[in-house]
Amino acid sequence: MITLGIDTATDRCTVAVRAGMLEAERHLDGARGHATNILSLIDDACKAVGVTIGAVERIIVADGPGSFTGLRVGAAVAKALAWRREIDWHTAPSLLGRARRRVPPGGGVVLALADALRGELYAGRWEFAGNGVEGRDGFPRTVLPRDLAALIPVDVVVGPVPAALRAEIEAITGSGVIDGEPAMADARALIGLLDLADVTTRVSDIDNWEPIYGRPAEAQAVWERKHGRPLPTPPGIAR
Incomplete structure (x- = not known):
């Protein structure tokens, strides 16, 4: 099965294509380049494994939380590729894909973190054992x-x-934070989640699916502070 992975939850836009035993990943850093470059990245990854975009049979998309604009770009492209086609469509948190990249040999508990702005963090804690993942609730x-x-x-x-938060995080968790390139999103890890048991979410109503943004966009937060009242909250956003 030819599978496409898309993760645009962070400043890195990463896509990957798996075709049998072949796999290729392409990425671009910089949130402002997601919309203009994602299709060319997908096309390049497809060519690297000898297939076309039209041959994709399965898609897995990072569903957040993360960048409001980035998530919408990934969702829009994935929906467009699946439009009027029989596509097997899955979602999973970007943090879960990043956590899987750093699982210790033999399994273990991984805490994956990302900047949620305003002094907050997005956090996901999962225990990897064998062919499954525990601790996904909440x-x-x-x-x-x-x-x-x-x-x-x-x-x-x-x-x-x-x-600014690194020292506090390390003091609380008692563990050094893996940072830099080893901590970056990689769509190959997202595709790899499909190899585990009951880890991803299969989406049947693709047209009405929305990412889990986690919180309002920064522009919305600025507007609300300025005007002293909340705007309507779209689905997938926690207050």
């Missing part, structure tokens, strides 16, 4: 650094996290 969630005390002990903490 994750990911938006937390303050002090809230991480309720999520320990863990074997691994993977970022990236804001530099």
Whole structure:
């Protein structure tokens, strides 16, 4: 089966294509380039494994939480590729894909974090054992650094996290934060979640599916502070 993975939840736009034993990933850093470059990245990844975009039979999309605009770009492209086609469509949290990249040999508990702005974090804690994942209920969630005390002990903490919060996070979790390239989103890891048992969510009503944004867009938060009243909250956003 030819599978396309799309993760646009962070500043990195990453896509991957798996065709049999062949797999290719392409990415671009910089949130402002997601919309203009994602299709060319997909096309390049398809060519690397010898297929075309039209041959894709299955799609897995990172459903958030993360960048409001980035998630909408990924969702729109995935929906367009699936339009009027029999596509097997799945979603999974970007944090879960990043957590799987850093699972210790033999399994373990991984805490994956991302910057949620305003001094907060997106957090997901999962235990990987054999061919499955435990601890998925209620994750990911938006937390303050002090809230991480309720999520320990863990074997691994993977970022990236804001530099201003790093020392506090490491003190609370008792673990160094994996940062830099090893912590970045990789759509190959998202595709790899399909190899695990009951980890992804299959979507049947693709037209009405929306990402889990996690919180209002920053522009909305600025508007609400300026005007002193809330705007309507779209689906997938926690207040």
